[in-house]
Amino acid sequence: MDQGEAERGGILHAISNKRNEIRHRRTLNLTYRIIVGVVGTLVLAVGIVAIPYPGPGWLIVFAGLGILATEFAWAHRLLTFAKGKYDAWMDWVKEQHWSVKALLALATFAIVLGTMWLLGALELAAGWVGIEWAWLQSPIL
Numbered sequence: 001m002d003q004g005e006a007e008r009g010g011i012l013h014a015i016s017n018k019r020n021e022i023r024h025r026r027t028l029n030l031t032y033r034i035i036v037g038v039v040g041t042l043v044l045a046v047g048i049v050a051i052p053y054p055g056p057g058w059l060i061v062f063a064g065l066g067i068l069a070t071e072f073a074w075a076h077r078l079l080t081f082a083k084g085k086y087d088a089w090m091d092w093v094k095e096q097h098w099s100v101k102a103l104l105a106l107a108t109f110a111i112v113l114g115t116m117w118l119l120g121a122l123e124l125a126a127g128w129v130g131i132e133w134a135w136l137q138s139p140i141l
Contacts, residue, residue: 033071040068040075052111058086 044064050057068075
């Protein structure tokens with residue numbers, strides 16, 4: 001074991017000891033679990049919203065579940081289940097013909113474009129270049 005591994009092991013041990021100290025104090029433990037629950041849920045919610053968009057949506061979902069899994073057994077089970085399904089989906093996509101991959105990319109593009117339209121981003125961007133088409137206006141804003 002090199003010095004870096006020993007230091008990491010020492011840090012993890014110190015964190016584990018501190019968590020055990022918190023666990024034995026009822027009010028502090030409840031407060032800690034509430035904070036972990038709120039932070040994990042917020043990160044998870046951001047990740048779920050980000051899933052259909054290019055970028056780290058699934059990574060954020062797994063980070064949120066990972067935060068929750070530090071305190072809640074159900075979140076650990078859900079994280080294991082979700083990671084398995086994600087890996088199976090990625091394996092399935094990798095095996096598909098290029099046309100299926102293109103359709104999936106097109107669906108992702110449509111979701112992003114539709115969301116941008118609903119949120120008024122298309123109208124805003126078009127206005128920057130002097131385009132004032134009525135159909136670019138969001139129906140919800």
